[in-house]
Amino acid sequence: MYGDQDTIRKILTESGDVWAVVGLSSNEGRAAYGVADVLQRYGKKIVPVHPKAETVHGEQGYASLEAIPFDVDVVDVFVNSELAGAVADEAAAIGAKAVWFQLGVIDEAAYARTRTAGLDMVMDHCPAIEIPRLG
Numbered sequence: 001m002y003g004d005q006d007t008i009r010k011i012l013t014e015s016g017d018v019w020a021v022v023g024l025s026s027n028e029g030r031a032a033y034g035v036a037d038v039l040q041r042y043g044k045k046i047v048p049v050h051p052k053a054e055t056v057h058g059e060q061g062y063a064s065l066e067a068i069p070f071d072v073d074v075v076d077v078f079v080n081s082e083l084a085g086a087v088a089d090e091a092a093a094i095g096a097k098a099v100w101f102q103l104g105v106i107d108e109a110a111y112a113r114t115r116t117a118g119l120d121m122v123m124d125h126c127p128a129i130e131i132p133r134l135g
Helices: 005-013 031-041 081-093 108-116 127-134
Strands: 018-022 045-049 074-077 098-101 120-122
Touching (some): 005 120, 005 127, 031 045, 081 098
Parallel strands (some): 018 045, 074 098, 098 120
């Protein structure tokens, strides 16, 4: 419902290869850790975004989206739904092309704002599930 197959394909294949993963830390037990690994295996440059600013999967982390000193194409969001809307707004502010809310992360108002701002958006889906389906 929050991500048609054309938008999913566009984000995964055309929006760019620099993915900021908000909520990614070195905690191997968290979903973000495994999803970031899959994204890397499919050629994406992951950028960990977490208050700890840890290096994860060999990539330097940053405390916030605005602290990243280079362009970000896609912002992949692994925070609670209550916090996700602010992250989507930050993604638009830094000039990202797309926002991806992970499984279970839903904020319909943020979805509408993000789409109105001209960004592609997928919500309540996982790129680690979708990217292998592209063939």
